[in-house]
Structure formats: C-alpha cells, structure tokens
Amino acid sequence: MLRVATGVALQEQARSARPDCIVxxxxxxxxxxxxxxxxxxxQGLITPSTPIVLVTATPATRERRLAGLxxxxxxxxxxxLxxxxxxxxLDAYMQAKEDADQVRQRAFVDEVSGLYSAxxxxxxxxxxxxDAWRRHAALACVMLAVDAQPETAPDVRTRDTGVRHHVASLLRDRGRTSDAIGWWDGVQFAVLAPATGAEGAAQLAQRLSQAIETSPQPQPKGAPPLSLDVHAGYEAIHDVHATPVEPETLLARATxxxxxxxxEPGGARIRAYSTHGGG
Structure with missing residues (x-):
C-alpha cells in the first residue's frame, strides 16, 4: 500500500507503481x-480497468457524485465508512480489474510470437x-521486415509462422528491456524505443538486423535452411514535448x-523517415 499527500505525488506514483486500486x-x-x-x-497513467474510489468527509451531492463518475x-x-x-x-473491484486485464492482455499479445500484437x-x-511528452524525452520507432529465401519453401504459411517465431525469439533476447517489441504484420516487426534519438534508432535497427541475418537460420521440414534478409525503417523524435507527434503518426512514419x-533494391537497407520519401 502506498500513501501520498498531493495530486502531483498521486500522478507520479500512479505512473510508476501501476496500482491495483486507488482511493x-x-x-x-x-x-x-x-x-x-x-x-x-x-493522461493514461493507469489502465482503464483500474478502480478509483472517491471518499469525502461529508456526503456528496448528487451532482458531485455524478461528476466523479x-x-x-x-x-x-x-x-x-x-x-x-x-x-x-475493493476486493470485488480489484477482481474485476484482474479479469479485465487478463482479457486485454490476451488481445494485446500475439499468440505465435509471444510479442505484442499490432x-x-x-x-x-x-x-x-x-510519457515522453511529459518528460520532454526522445522516442523512436523502428520497423523491421524479414524476407525469407527461398520463396519456394514447401509450405509458405508454415514457413512464415516459423520465421515469425524465430525472429521473435531473437528480438526478445537482443532487444533492450525498455523497448516495446511487437509483431506488426506478416513478417514485419515493430520496436518502440524510449529515450532514443535518430542516431540511437539507426544503431538499434542495424544491431537487430545483423542479429537476425547472422543467427543460425530456421530450416523448414523437408527444405534447406532459409536465408533471412532484413530491411528497416525508423522515425525518431528528439523531444516529444517540443515536437508533438501522434502515436499513429509515429508508427506510420516508420512504416x-x-x-x-x-x-529500392540495392539501396540503403535501413532508412530514416523523410518527408521527401528518401532516407
């Protein structure tokens, strides 16, 4: 149990502690x-299912109760009391939160890769x-596309599922604990990197690409080992407060x-977002 005395402290503790209930x-x-x-x-400091109970020294008016709701x-x-x-x-509220969180977690996790879903x-x-806006911090998004060769593998669907699982395992092992890593689409993956500017995003894209391409390659049953080629694109904001960006825009730019x-075959395999379409 945590106790705070001010609204500022309440918001800070809610952000860091992720409480099961707030009174x-x-x-x-x-x-x-x-x-x-x-x-x-x-401000999204707590999950939508986190119960908040308001307690006052005297009975609240109907208008006040409705305002709280x-x-x-x-x-x-x-x-x-x-x-x-x-x-x-409180016990009933927290049980409801736990049930809702479990349902939400299943919806937000990709069953094949074990990473975040789209x-x-x-x-x-x-x-x-x-969070980056509040902290005047940097934030980057790196998108990775994995191309498996040969394309003539016996079962393309099984091949792509195997590649997805293989790459997900590598990203979990090689990614930073602060990064949010997810499966985006097909054999594309997204990495959200807090406190990371453009130079750090380029280095992250390079490091993860090399890890995927140089690792022991997956081998579908009855077929030779696959060769994995990686392309990457990224967008990085130096200070999200100074240069606000919508989450959807950040993802779209990296994509x-x-x-x-x-x-662009033969071009740069890692590209930074540019309003002119180049790297």
Whole structure:
C-alpha cells in the first residue's frame, strides 16, 4: 500500500507503481479529487480497468457524485465508512480489474510470437508518447521486415509462422528491456524505443538486423535452411514535448521509411523517415 499527500505525488506514483486500486480521500491540497480522478484517466497513467474510489468527509451531492463518475471514478463514499463493506467492495473491484486485464492482455499479445500484437503495439505507442511528452524525452520507432529465401519453401504459411517465431525469439533476447517489441504484420516487426534519438534508432535497427541475418537460420521440414534478409525503417523524435507527434503518426512514419527501404533494391537497407520519401 502506498500513501501520498498531493495530486502531483498521486500522478507520479500512479505512473510508476501501476496500482491495483486507488482511493482518493477528500480534496488534495493542490488538486480537487474529481480533477485528480480525471487527470489519472485522461493522461493514461493507469489502465482503464483500474478502480478509483472517491471518499469525502461529508456526503456528496448528487451532482458531485455524478461528476466523479463522469471523471472515471467507480464509487463515491462518505465518512464514516463501514470497514467490512469497503473491503468487500475493493476486493470485488480489484477482481474485476484482474479479469479485465487478463482479457486485454490476451488481445494485446500475439499468440505465435509471444510479442505484442499490432493492437498491443498501438496501445504501447500511446502510452510511450504520453510519457515522453511529459518528460520532454526522445522516442523512436523502428520497423523491421524479414524476407525469407527461398520463396519456394514447401509450405509458405508454415514457413512464415516459423520465421515469425524465430525472429521473435531473437528480438526478445537482443532487444533492450525498455523497448516495446511487437509483431506488426506478416513478417514485419515493430520496436518502440524510449529515450532514443535518430542516431540511437539507426544503431538499434542495424544491431537487430545483423542479429537476425547472422543467427543460425530456421530450416523448414523437408527444405534447406532459409536465408533471412532484413530491411528497416525508423522515425525518431528528439523531444516529444517540443515536437508533438501522434502515436499513429509515429508508427506510420516508420512504416513509410520501411516501405521505402524495401522498394529500392540495392539501396540503403535501413532508412530514416523523410518527408521527401528518401532516407
């Protein structure tokens, strides 16, 4: 259990601790309780299923209770509290959160690779962009496309599934713990890299590409070992607060750079996003 005394401390702890439940007791010295609840929801500091309970020293008016619910609160209680009732409610709320989180986690994880799914990548992009904006920090997105040769493997679907699993294992082993790595589409992968500028993104793309291409190559049953070729595209923002970017735009720019790299045989295999379409 963590206790804080101000709205600022509440937001900081919510971001770092990822609580199972939050109880806001009365107006805080620097922030109204309803506004504190709204800030937690709006800024994405907690998951949508995290219960927030507002507690006031006196019974709240109907308008105040409705305002708390509209701000994302789950309940609005007044002192004196029935301890048994409160504990039973909190237990039920946290069980509901756990169930919702498990469903959400399954939707955000790709079953084949064990990495984030495309939906999971989009969700992490929203979270990381919001965090980088608050911290005036850098953020990069690297997209990787893996081309498996020969294309005449006996079972293309089985081949691609095997490649997906193989590359996912490499990315988990070689990626940084701070990075969010996901399967994007086909045999394409996305890496969201916090606190990473353009130079770091280029180095990350180079390192991961080399790891994939130089690793022992997968071998489909009844076929020779595959040869994996990698192209990469990336976009990096030096300071997300100074140069705001939407999460969808960050992903789209990295994808555009990747397409440019793939579309030019013999050209640069790693491309930075450019408004002119080049690297």
């Amino acid at each position: 806001i007791a009365g107006p805080l010295p620097d922030l109204d309780d309803v506004e504190a609840c709204r800030a937690l929801r709006k 509209r701000a994302g609160g789950w309940d609005h209680l007044a002192v004196p 029935d301890a048994d009732e409160l504990l039973l409610k 939906r999971g990548v989009e969700r992490r992009a929203r979270e990381l962009v919001a 555009s750079a990747l397409r440019q790299a793939v579309a």
